Amino acid sequence: MARPKDEVRLKMDYTKSFFPFNTKNSKSLDALKDIEERSLWTSAMQRLIQNKAAYISALLILFLAFVCFVGPYFLSWSYDEIDWDLIEATPPSINNGHFLGTDSLGRDLLARILQGGQVSFQVGLLATMVAVLIGVTVGSLAGFLGGWVDQVLMRIVDILYVIPLMFFIIILMVIFGRNFYLMFIAIGFVEWLTMSRIVRGQTMTLRHKEFIDSARVSGSSNTRIIFKHIIPNILGVVVVYVTLTIPQVILLESFLSFLGLGVQPPMTSWGALISEGAREMEITPRTLIIPALFLSTALFCFNFLGDGLRDALDPRDR
Template identity: 65%
Template sequence: MKTTAAAPVRGRSLWDDALIRLKRNRAATLSLGFLVAMALACIIGPLLTGHGYDQVYRSYVKVGPSLTPYPRAETVAPAARRALRRARVEVGEDIVIGDGIVRIPVSSEGELDQRIVRYIDRGDIFSGARLEDLAADGRSAVIVADIEQLTFLFGTDATGRDLLTRTLIAGRISMTIGLLATVVAIVIGVTYGSLSGYLGGRADLLMMRIVDVLYSLPFIFFVILLVVFFGRNFVLMFIAVGAVEWLDMARIVRGQTLTLKRQEFVQAAEALGVENIGILRRHIIPNLTGPVVIYMTLLVPKVILLESFLSFLGLGVQEPMTSWGVLISEGARDIEGNPTMLLFPALFLTSTLFALNFIGDGLRDALDPKDR
């Protein structure tokens, strides 16, 4: 009688076990989903709002958030009168509004100049103005114009720009700076720290003293020096933040490397004649992945906060581009007149930071070898 061999049992790797533990952490998984949704909203959202991030609506400065489109029906007639104030015409009392069109009766002591419709089209409320029902003597007519329907879900800022679009664009800048600066900090910190810890001796002493000297430089002083040489731009933020934050990573990696290089598998590789670069690349750095990934999730919110702080001081992203720090700075100046200018950017920033911190806590628990 033939017996079928049982299928080999496939074991779980440490990474598979960590992934299962991470999925069980509801706060971390929800935060990861929220972060993905936030990134997609910042990438795709500005294309769907119907407003440019630098488009100015002079007729809608500091308007509040609303689900219904502007202008309000009660503001159309006063806006038409204000627009024709310099046209030297008499505006009738019976302004008719309906079906997205306004009809404004006008009259003049002399013959009407047909160019008066330009006064109507100058603002953001009306468009396509034209003269109709012109009298035989040319002294009276009706100006007909389309009413532009504009929706501002988050309202507008102090210059009349859509706050929703600018908040989403600011998210692009803040998260991009956070990710890029974090990648730079990790690449430099992991390379520097692992090399220092593995070489040891005088090399380690010299490399760590260099880190101590860089630690002693005030961050703001370092940023001001970069502003003098590079100016205020996106590259400055990338260089300034990334070139400073690698110091913590280097210290963390050095401490882990000092522990790893005493392990049996590293000593075996040394006994087999593997070069130092090969040991670092194959044995030391791969075993540092857990702490590095955890620190990366905690470094991204720190970098975003640093960028917001620098932009708040006026040393970061410059107009017309924006970031969450810039928007919070503008909202803080106008908090009494329009608190929503501060509320929405601050809400986006704090929710993103909370999500990143929850993900970091989840990864720390999932990758902790003492908690398996």
């Protein structure tokens, strides 16, 4: 939603010099700079940068994602390649190219962690996107329209809530087959429930705000009110919830993998790696600790980022 605004702003800047009431050019230029800096998203960015914990977390997440997706190309071993010379878990060494050692099957641990990271990040993002799309649509419709629409949608949510999560996912997996990407969608289908409730609550409080009334008096249609007035105002909550959902989804995925419903070996994820490592933690604690370190770092960072974003996106808190 930031994009079209920027376009308008550019046009405005262009027009500024034509208007007779902005004769003092130098002054209006100064004012322009001032204005440019004060736009909502830029000022939110500035506040985010000022929040050290959130900023470092964001950088760390980006760094982790970068390493996970680009790193494998620079390693001499791939994640499913077995080093027949080191068929047992071996400690790290620089000489044989296993920088973090190998697992019990002689596969390079670093390569597997990076591959696992790719899967975990993908699951986290895709599943959360699905959850956001459904959750925001359903929640804002229910909250804004109210009445029977609200009743029907929320009863559906209630029914889905009482179906046990695992049962639900297992059914979905059986129906759709064990497709890797379908799993994301399956998880997303579960996660949207809470999302929709949060969005509905927020929308209901917003609906009675005066600025919604004033938009209606200005002739805005319901669609416009939802997209221009409601959704931008709940975006802060949504973003925070997203950053909290991503780690949740990553954890859920690792649990599914543990049950044999998630990624199938030799493909792996952080969760799968941890459960593998847990089985051998008495012999080689390394295979548990290192993936767990990656996972918890990522989860921590997402949480810090979520908090930081919430503070940064609320313009009234200044």
